[in-house]
Amino acid sequence: MNMVDVTKRSLQRLRNNGWDAFLNKVTSFMRKNGIEIPNMEGSYVIPGRRIYRGNMPQPTNLHHFRVEVFFSVIDLQLQELENRFDEVRKELLICMSSFDPSDCFSSFDLQKLLRLAEFYPNDFSSADMFSFEHQLEMFIDDLLYDERFWNLKTLNEFSMKLVETKKYVPHKKVYRLLKLVLLLPVSTATIKRTFSVINQIKxxxxxxxxxxxxxxxxxxxxxxxxxxxxxxxxxxxxxxxxxxxxxxx
Structure with missing residues (x-):
């Protein structure tokens, strides 16, 4: 998730300070390839339309390419990142990453996994949460001393190894949370596919x-x-x- 924030900051810097450098690159490319460079102070004319002869002020080429194109494209990308990675989703994904088994569970974070369980109140009641912290501690201690779990890389490998070794039996609540994490990408994709189909037949x-x-x-x-x-x-x-x-x- 850190890379999402890095990307957003990079796009914002490009929007604030990147126009001049971008314009220089584009005009340099046009000169090298014999492409006509429009007068940026001239009025913008939509290709295929007649030149406007009225009294209303017309946007300049500079305004069109800088505001209506350059800024608009960057704003769309920033908005898409905001829509896909709002604060709730970012927190959810960060908490999910605490289950990552790579590097001998170096990403394990007990507080983040407790927070992750709070996203599923129907599966983890307030009574469950009282004992869940202790079970998480027992769970990670159990795995860190079991060499069969040392070389795992993905959540899929992790879940299969839990079933194979029967480790899920004494840690049922933790395994339930892991299953919810594994189901989330599938359910999200299914929901998106369903709405896509609705649009097709609407x-x-x-x-x-x-x-x-x-x-x-x-x-x-x-x-x-x-x-x-x-x-x-x-x-x-x-x-x-x-x-x-x-x-x-």
Whole structure:
């Protein structure tokens, strides 16, 4: 997460102080390649449109390229970083990194894992939290003295090793938290995919659809692998048997 902050600061510096250097690089490239350099103090004309002859002031080329293009692109990137990594998500990801098994669990942080559990009140009640700190201490002490866990690199390897060695049995609450961490990327991707599908099928017809019909449509998009195993004749027979028909489908 530190690199996210570094990137944001770098983009902000580029926005504040980078225009002149950027413009020099662009104009130098244009000269070398015989490309016409526009007069930055002249009025900006949208390609393909007639030159404006009215009395309203027109933006200059400098204003267009500096404010409407250069600043706008950087602002979009900064906004995207803010949307993807707000304070809550940043804290969540930082806490999740405390489960990293690389370098013999050098990233382990008991307080951050306790904070991570607080993000899941339905899975960790206030009563659970009283004993969870002690279980985390026992958990890391158990692993640090077990050489089978010394060379792990990823959370997937870590979780599989816990199951393989049966270590998850005495540390069930910790293992529950680890499973939630592993499920988060999958559930996030599924949610994004679902909303993407909703946008695809949303139309004028959508406004008159019932929720049940919409849900059925979403299932066909989201569970394509399962639907590929359904035989065509089974679908035909199902529709054939729904009501009496004059002709066989």
């Amino acid at each position: 139309s004028k017809l959508r406004n008159s659809m019932g929720d049940e019909l919409l849900n059925h449509n979403l299932v066909t998009f989201l569970e394509k692998d399962l639907l590929l195993n359904v035989r065509l004749d089974a679908i035909v027979n199902r529709f054939q048997n729904m009501q009496n028909r004059r002709e066989h489908l």
